[in-house]
Amino acid sequence: MSKQGLVAILPGDGIGPEVVAQAVRVIESLNQQAGLGLVCEAAPVGGAAYDLHGHPLPPATLELARRADAILLGAVGGPAWEALPREHRPERALLSLRSELNLFANLRPAILFPELVGASTLKPEVVSGLNLMIVRELTGGIYFGQPRGIRIEADGTRTGFNTMVYHESEIRRIAESAFQIARLRDRRLCSVEKANVLEVSELWREIVIEVGRQYPDVQLSHMYIDNASMQLIKAPKQFDVIVTSNLFGDILSDAASMLTGSIGMLPSASLDAAGKGMYEPVHGSAPDIAGGDMANPLATILSVAMMLRSTFGQGGLADRVEQAVRMALAEGYRTRDIAGSQDRVVGTAAMGDAVLAALAR
Ligand code: IPM
Ligand code: MG
Numbered sequence: 001m002s003k004q005g006l007v008a009i010l011p012g013d014g015i016g017p018e019v020v021a022q023a024v025r026v027i028e029s030l031n032q033q034a035g036l037g038l039v040c041e042a043a044p045v046g047g048a049a050y051d052l053h054g055h056p057l058p059p060a061t062l063e064l065a066r067r068a069d070a071i072l073l074g075a076v077g078g079p080a081w082e083a084l085p086r087e088h089r090p091e092r093a094l095l096s097l098r099s100e101l102n103l104f105a106n107l108r109p110a111i112l113f114p115e116l117v118g119a120s121t122l123k124p125e126v127v128s129g130l131n132l133m134i135v136r137e138l139t140g141g142i143y144f145g146q147p148r149g150i151r152i153e154a155d156g157t158r159t160g161f162n163t164m165v166y167h168e169s170e171i172r173r174i175a176e177s178a179f180q181i182a183r184l185r186d187r188r189l190c191s192v193e194k195a196n197v198l199e200v201s202e203l204w205r206e207i208v209i210e211v212g213r214q215y216p217d218v219q220l221s222h223m224y225i226d227n228a229s230m231q232l233i234k235a236p237k238q239f240d241v242i243v244t245s246n247l248f249g250d251i252l253s254d255a256a257s258m259l260t261g262s263i264g265m266l267p268s269a270s271l272d273a274a275g276k277g278m279y280e281p282v283h284g285s286a287p288d289i290a291g292g293d294m295a296n297p298l299a300t301i302l303s304v305a306m307m308l309r310s311t312f313g314q315g316g317l318a319d320r321v322e323q324a325v326r327m328a329l330a331e332g333y334r335t336r337d338i339a340g341s342q343d344r345v346v347g348t349a350a351m352g353d354a355v356l357a358a359l360a361r
Pocket of ligand 2: 251
């Protein structure tokens, strides 16, 4: 690589630090073996940051995230911080990072590794070979729309309200990202909304169709969110790329993750317009197993692969990391979450060892 890239390492809470540690080993190993030249700099985020500095996203952490070319985040949240006021909760850090850094395009692939077909609750023929990509709008919609709040009425009763709002420019840029991604895949894009009821969705559909005129090689379809959630469970392989809004994408991506059997396997990328990104496993902080060397580090390691590909233009090294994960699985290494009754279960660090060994071959 020509210039040294800076990666902000934000381990966060629960199992975050354990899985991030294994992913950092992968980066360091590529630095040594392949001259990758990435510099890692760590900072606290989430509940851990609140405990240290009284805020889930301290100014120094945000400053590092701004300065970095990419961010690797573990997970945030846990029961210890649930009772805090909203602005001090760990999740707040995630939402602020997304909006402060303009990370509007959230890529959530759901890929089923052949070795893990048995881990899905769905029939093997429904899910085997599954490889779909959800492109979720991440900095707009009802998550950030104004007005929002809880209002006290004249009679003392309360009304809660949020606003689902999209400006056409926000729709256009996420649609463009999705069409470009579809072009690198099977060239099929399904836009998911609720245009039969919501005006915001009506505009969404109109703009997506307009953007689609520049991508005649991509087959565009439209689906309502209720039907899409049904189709995702019924026949998930009909989808190649799904593009959808912030809230619908949040819901659909959890459903999609379960098609693959384990949320412990799924990476994600949140990108800005220039390819800077925050990379994180889709799973949460899993406080029940934190500190026990039980968590699956593969989603975080696969997030490093996405980082290499999307931010640093190192597709070859990304392929090698993904290949190494596949080799570790093929050799029979399983963390608890992906183990069948006959499998030998290994811990977080041992799974990291297996991936590093495969990477060195
Ligand atoms: C996700 C999470 C977050 C979201 C929460 C933790 C704020 O569910 O990344 O999908 O709703 O976006
Ligand atoms: Mg979610």
